[in-house]
Amino acid sequence: MPSEPLSQKEIEDRLRELPGWTFEDDRISRTYRLGTHLAASALVAHIAVVQDELNHHSDLTLGYDSVRLAVNSHDAGGAVTEKDFALAQCVEDLAPAHGAA
Template identity: 50%
Template sequence: MPYAEPLSPQEIERLLAGLPGWSLAAGATQLAAKYRLAHVPAAIFAVHIASIQEELNHHSDLTLGYDTLSVSITTHAAGSRLTAKDFDLAARIAAIAPGHGAAPLAAD
């Protein structure tokens, strides 16, 4: 399956199971996570995410709070549907979160 092709609901559920702290949002068209940062400003975490996004040429929406960072990911080029690109970016974000002292919060 091509990298930017929309995923089936079954593929989405399978991939989501491997991303603790992430959930579906906006009618299952977005991946979403909210992180709380204990010791490091959320802006530093956001800058690290931005560098990964540039590397992957795939960008998310970031919402910066005092001690939180919310991330929302979709593939606009696929009709705002979830693709493997979204899960790759989410996995990269989840992998760097502990290094920033970022812990995922429960879904709203």
């Protein structure tokens, strides 16, 4: 069953609960800064595990000491849904353990 797209207001309201996250190009996204490339790589691997558990995947970009995550829901025509915010919250919960800021 396809996910229901969130309205612009719902997205704005939910983003207030996730400091550092933004909405652009029909996606929610955030860039995390880490102390080393190895720490950034470990965060990417941890996010990949969570995404498989949720069966919901983002675009992940690994930089030298950064990780960028951008997500929307393909089953909702590329719109942002509750699934995207659930993934974002999971990443927010695990990122500090990797030293992400």
